[in-house]
Amino acid sequence: MSLLRDDALSVAFDHAAARYDLLVAASPGYHGHLRRSARRLGLPDAGRGARVLDLGCGTGASTAALLAAAGAADVTGVDASAGMLERAAAKKWPGGVRFVQGSADRLGEAGVDGPFDAVFAAYLFRNVPDPDLTLAAVRKVMAPGARIAVHEYALSGRAVHRALWTAVCRAVIMPLGRVGGDAGLYEHLWRSVLGFDTAERFAARMRTAGFTDVRVLPLPGWQTGITHTFVGRVAA
DSSP states (O other): OOOOOHHHHHHHHHHHHHHHHHHHHTSTTHHHHHHHHHHTTOOSGGGTTOEEEEETOTTTHHHHHHHHHOTTSEEEEEESOHHHHHHHHTSOOOTTEEEEEOOTTOTGGGTOOOOEEEEEEESOGGGSSOHHHHHHHHHHTEEEEEEEEEEEEOOOSOHHHHHHHHHHIIIIIHHHHHHTTOHHHHHHHHHHHHHSOOHHHHHHHHHHTTOEEEEEEEOOGGGTTTEEEEEEEOOO
16 A cells, blocks of 8 residues: 555545544553643743644644643644544634644645744654655744744664554554554554654754754653654744
């Protein structure tokens, strides 16, 4: 099976949306890791006065993580999947939260205009056709001095982490996907991580895109060496 891209991937997420929250809740550390990455944005004063872009927001798990870290921020959640956004919008949110359907590399077409003071992108970049194009598009809507945190499956490059990811997918993630009728999406998840950048390679992409102070930060639990937080800034 080849990787799902663009409309095919959005359709797959639309189909999985009704069961998505239950599946991710079964993953140990999933929500806690998102909150940790959101805190790594380091937004002061609980995000008061800050405009934050939640890119690839899905059903709103990353939005909730952002609000746990910076509850006073105004958050714009963007996702290409109408089904996932419908689930997100149905939840209770503060008045400063809105959701918009759109592609990460064509934000202007969706009416998403900067400048944003921070960007949070969870599980997004391995799903876009051109990560460099998307990083450039994100950089354009960020204010001088703005912060970015990317929370992503990006393997360390060590064989043990590649093998562990495959074992977890085959034993847990892909069987759960088949039960829910979403086998194609969860096979895509497995393959997309294997085919994506190593952590150091993605950090290099961020630097090439113009981000400064780029750091690669680990996450605890079985995801160590598999999932990382990438933080950086736009020069002031």
